[in-house]
Amino acid sequence: MKFSQFFIPTLKEVPSEAEIPSHSLALRAGLIRKVASGIYSFLPLGFRILKKIEEIIRQEMNSTGAIELFLPVIQPSDLWKKSGRWKEYGPEMFRLKDRNKRDFCLGPTHEELITYLVHLDLKSYKNLPVNLYQIQVKFRDEIRPRYGLLRAREFIMKDAYSFCRNNDDLEVIYKKMYNAYCRILERIGLQYKVVEADTGLIGGKFSHEFMVLAENGEERLVFCPGCGYSANYEMSKSISESGKENKDKKINKWGDFTYPEQGDRCINCGKELKIEKGIEIGHIFKLGDKYSEKLDARFLDVDGKLKPLVMGCYGIGVSRILAAAIEQLHDDKGIIWPPSIAPFTVNIIVTTEKNKELSKASDMIYKTLKELNVEVLYDDRDVSAGIKFKDSDLIGIPIRFILGRKFLDSRLIDVEYRKDGKKVELSVDSIPKFIKEFETANSLKPTQDEQSKK
RNA sequence: CGGGGUGUAGCGCAGUUUGGUUUAGCGCACCUGCUUUGGGAGCAGGGGGUCGGAGGUUCAAAUCCUCUCACCCCGACCA
Numbered sequence: 001m002k003f004s005q006f007f008i009p010t011l012k013e014v015p016s017e018a019e020i021p022s023h024s025l026a027l028r029a030g031l032i033r034k035v036a037s038g039i040y041s042f043l044p045l046g047f048r049i050l051k052k053i054e055e056i057i058r059q060e061m062n063s064t065g066a067i068e069l070f071l072p073v074i075q076p077s078d079l080w081k082k083s084g085r086w087k088e089y090g091p092e093m094f095r096l097k098d099r100n101k102r103d104f105c106l107g108p109t110h111e112e113l114i115t116y117l118v119h120l121d122l123k124s125y126k127n128l129p130v131n132l133y134q135i136q137v138k139f140r141d142e143i144r145p146r147y148g149l150l151r152a153r154e155f156i157m158k159d160a161y162s163f164c165r166n167n168d169d170l171e172v173i174y175k176k177m178y179n180a181y182c183r184i185l186e187r188i189g190l191q192y193k194v195v196e197a198d199t200g201l202i203g204g205k206f207s208h209e210f211m212v213l214a215e216n217g218e219e220r221l222v223f224c225p226g227c228g229y230s231a232n233y234e235m236s237k238s239i240s241e242s243g244k245e246n247k248d249k250k251i252n253k254w255g256d257f258t259y260p261e262q263g264d265r266c267i268n269c270g271k272e273l274k275i276e277k278g279i280e281i282g283h284i285f286k287l288g289d290k291y292s293e294k295l296d297a298r299f300l301d302v303d304g305k306l307k308p309l310v311m312g313c314y315g316i317g318v319s320r321i322l323a324a325a326i327e328q329l330h331d332d333k334g335i336i337w338p339p340s341i342a343p344f345t346v347n348i349i350v351t352t353e354k355n356k357e358l359s360k361a362s363d364m365i366y367k368t369l370k371e372l373n374v375e376v377l378y379d380d381r382d383v384s385a386g387i388k389f390k391d392s393d394l395i396g397i398p399i400r401f402i403l404g405r406k407f408l409d410s411r412l413i414d415v416e417y418r419k420d421g422k423k424v425e426l427s428v429d430s431i432p433k434f435i436k437e438f439e440t441a442n443s444l445k446p447t448q449d450e451q452s453k454k
Numbered sequence: 455c456g457g458g459g460u461g462u463a464g465c466g467c468a469g470u471u472u473g474g475u476u477u478a479g480c481g482c483a484c485c486u487g488c489u490u491u492g493g494g495a496g497c498a499g500g501g502g503g504u505c506g507g508a509g510g511u512u513c514a515a516a517u518c519c520u521c522u523c524a525c526c527c528c529g530a531c532c533a
Binding site for chain 1: 455
């Protein structure tokens with residue numbers, strides 16, 4: 001892609017509305033633009049990143065045997081009334097009426113809809129288990145949208161819903177999804193922790209949250225370096241300095257433990273607990289029969305009895321991962337995309353457009369890279385080199401090929417890594433070898449598809 | 455919803471206290487020309503705002519008053 005033919009409106013100054021790096025950099029790098037509070041457009045560069053994240057998620061979902069489908073955003077109120085959440089959700093739900101004054105909502109989540117769908121056609125244990133997922137836009141009228149994409153009112157989410165005969169089967173799928181979520185975050189290249197968490201409005205017995213560690217995260221999490229215990233701050237258990245379990249401080253709603261403080265010890269092994277901040281990007285639940293009972297989703301089991309489907313649900317925030325990645329991977333110059341989700345792999349910078357020999361050579365190198373299936377952003381703009389360097393830092397493409405005086409003198413390309421600023425010299429002939437090595441070093445291959453194993 | 459804050463050109467801001475020489479200004483960005491091009495270039499010329507909106511006070515309002523809208527931050531809340 002030629003920069004001059006793409007649309008990357010970068011900003012030199014920090015927009016006044018942005019408080020944290022992920023928000024400010026997403027705006028400055030030309031990934032997003034705000035339309036209203038908590039509502040954003042994705043510009044071409046941001047959209048490319050979203051697609052990268054989606055693809056990794058899709059591959060890992062498919063590899064667990066989950067099947068992709070697509071549900072509507074607009075959902076009739078009847079289903080929500082049956083589940084009781086038409087009331088429960090309150091003003092956080094965007095509601096609307098059709099021309100016949102019938103109530104609808106813009107889906108904040110899809111448990112009701114998928115359960116309805118499944119109840120129509122899944123009648124026998126022979127069809128179970130099944131795990132269905134979609135990558136969809138969600139609408140939640142947050143009390144206070146903030147931090148750009150981190151808490152938006154319209155956002156993109158992958159949500160999966162599993163249906164099983166019993167808890168044993170649910171346990172199997174739950175574990176698969178747990179592992180797939182870990183794999184997704186590892187492939188993207190983010191530091192994260194999995195914690196036990198409250199189930200909130202979704203319901204169910206217990207759940208795990210996937211937290212990307214970041215200073216500006218809204219969530220606090222507690223973990224033990226000793227035994228590996230980890231939990232959302234709200235759910236965490238600890239022993240205070242006195243050696244007794246905290247009883248007299250602020251008690252949370254279960255009443256059997258309290259919020260830990262710095263210096264408190266792990267309830268399991270006694271080591272000192274650590275408290276960190278994170279961004280919740282995924283949450284998986286064992287729902288049991290909460291929705292299948294209410295929405296009458298039953299199947300005939302092998303014993304001839306009608307039983308409610310045992311459900312699980314699994315959500316991961318696609319647009320939130322984009323923001324969380326920036327939050328975790330940036331410096332004072334801009335974003336540092338991990339190669340897995342970078343919008344482009346190589347950024348060619350030609351220091352001047354006026355030198356014919358140089359632009360001829362860079363055209364040729366651009367072509368070479370494209371033939372090697374490398375995603376290239378070729379900065380062919382007729383602007384000063386400084387602008388190209390600054391934009392390149394800001395946008396955060398992993399590798400930079402610099403073509404300037406040195407190339408004219410010695411036919412060597414200066415290759416610079418965005419991550420650490422390290423430079424190497426490269427001859428045109430060795431480009432294929434260089435690319436191959438880079439790709440090998442940076443690729444975490446998709447987990448093999450369960451379907452193709454059979 | 456409670457508390458705090460901000461709305462002046464695409465972005466960042468000054469001007470508002472004390473109404474009037476400001477035909478509303480500056481930097482960046484944008485357009486034209488020439489010179490430049492290895493870290494946000496230089497010179498010259500140029501385009502763009504009616505000051506969030508409505509109403510009011512006044513000879514006169516970006517500036518004072520009333521109402522209203524939007525956005526941001528803290529809190530409660532939240533996957």
